[in-house]
Amino acid sequence: MNDGTVHDDPVTAALVAFLRARLEEDERAARAATGGPWTADPVTGVVRGADAAVVAEVRVSAADALHLARHDPRRALLRAYALRQVVDAAATGCGPACRAEHAFDRGCALHRLGPVHEQDGARWLIDDTGARHEPPPVVTAWTLRLLALPYAHHPDHRPEWAPGR
Structure with missing residues (x-):
């Protein structure tokens, strides 16, 4: 299965x-x-879903109820979508040739994704369907390490992924 990862x-x-x-x-x-x-109702601590069903009754503090409501499933899905875009950009695997921007030379991973086209200072990729795409941003391994921090408690998380390693 091709998961889009081309990182060496x-x-x-x-x-x-x-x-x-x-x-x-x-x-x-x-x-x-x-x-x-x-x-969330800060007085009662009741957290309700979109259909008004009670999701939780928080009895510790109003702040806990508000926090729980703030991180509802809709927000979690949007967060996952946004983070996936960053992870997918990192998967292109640009090396030292690409620091803040893509170098578009042979050291740039975009050459492995398809031909890079340029006109009037704009650069883009053409996929195998003929669709035109802007190049993804350069994402460093350091950025990925930071994105992995919330999952540091997961049993599959590796110590070498900690930032600063």
């Missing part, structure tokens, strides 16, 4: 696979939960 570095490729798996888990959990948006 096995550590980064493993980190990309780890993040994709965690995002899939997050999406499954969000889709299985009561639909959002969720709202």
